[in-house]
Amino acid sequence: MADIKIAAIMRAGIFSPNHIGNDASILNLTADQLRKRGCEVRIYSEEQLAAGAVTEDIVINMCRHHRSFPVLQQMEDRGALVINSGYGVENCTRERLTRILLGSNIPTAESIMVNTDERVIDRMNQLGMSNAWVKRGDFHTMHKEDVTYVRHPEEAQEVVQEYFLRGIKRAVVSRHIEGELLKFYGVYGTPWFHCFYHHGARDKQGMDEDMPRFDIEALKAICNRAAEALDIKIYGGDAIIGKDGSITIIDFNDWPSFAPCRAEASGVIARAILAEIKKHNAAKNVKK
Incomplete structure (x- = not known):
């Protein structure tokens, strides 16, 4: 070779x-x-x-x-x-990512995409969206302020306005999902997959005690579908696991650190x- x-x-x-x-x-x-x-x-x-x-x-x-x-x-x-793929990497910028996941029926958080100079309070109230995450929509995350948790629509409006003042033109507002944060890593086309709860004590099977149990094969299948939709082969991301074992993808990254x-x-x-x-x-x- x-x-x-x-x-x-x-x-x-x-x-x-x-x-x-x-x-x-x-x-x-x-x-x-x-x-x-x-x-x-x-x-x-x-x-x-x-x-x-x-x-x-x-x-x-x-x-x-x-x-x-x-x-x-x-x-x-x-x-x-x-x-x-260069197309796949661009697909992982926040607004594109959100639109593709939603459009591909990948289980992900309900979200709205907005200009940062517009009013978001009314739209959030119409959806009954209070606790939420406001994320810059144009690029990948560059600063910790690019992903901000908010407790009500008025706070979301303040964050969106701050983005506007920072020169960020688009934002994604996603409903907060209750549950436990799970980190995952995978390589499309291979059986290899690694995941773990962000917090919690591991047991001998690699799962975490006192954390919700879930179907790991279902998670793998969801991640494969997301990788196909986004045109990404080397990936990682975050999911929220509900108390009932439900899986919600909240982030999907092109070639993470695999730390x-x-x-x-x-x-x-x-x-x-x-x-x-x-x-x-x-x-x-x-x-x-």
Whole structure:
């Protein structure tokens, strides 16, 4: 596989709030796993990608800067293999993500998408939406203030107005879902899946004592559907598990840090990438 040359694009630091080291680690570990399997992997920054420095036909990336999206998409359109897809990464910006999950019947929180210079109180009252989460709609999260919990519509209006003053034009207001927060990580097309409650003591089965029990196979199926709808292969996210075991996806991320399971995940990701390369090359040979 020495002839397989791969570009690996690091995530810009502004899109790794409190996770710069973790995000760099998972990409570096994945690159090392690919090198062990005979690939040549070169690391680039998002700035180098935007400047046209990347010439490889196989690109793995953790990009989140809006300038990176069209570059990745143009590479895909020219026939390059890009993981995660530039279209998929753009789909994970908040408003697009919310619209796609809702439109694909993925169990997710009821939400409204608004301009930050408009009144949201009336719409929230019409929906009976009091406790909610206000999130910037244009990009991925960059600051902790980009996702804010509010206790009533008037407070939501204040946060939306603050977004407007910050120059953020769009916001998503999502109903607060009662339950326990579950973190999950997966690689589409593989059986590998890792999840855990954000708080709680683990028992020997990896579940958490005194936490709601749920159908993990159902969660995996939901995540696979979401990954397909978003065009994402390497993913993670958050779900709320209700007392009755119900599952609600509240966030879905393109190539997260995999911090709790990084060593194991990097090998799975590398094998999945090699499988995609094999399929990609086979498809090119057929076209010839």
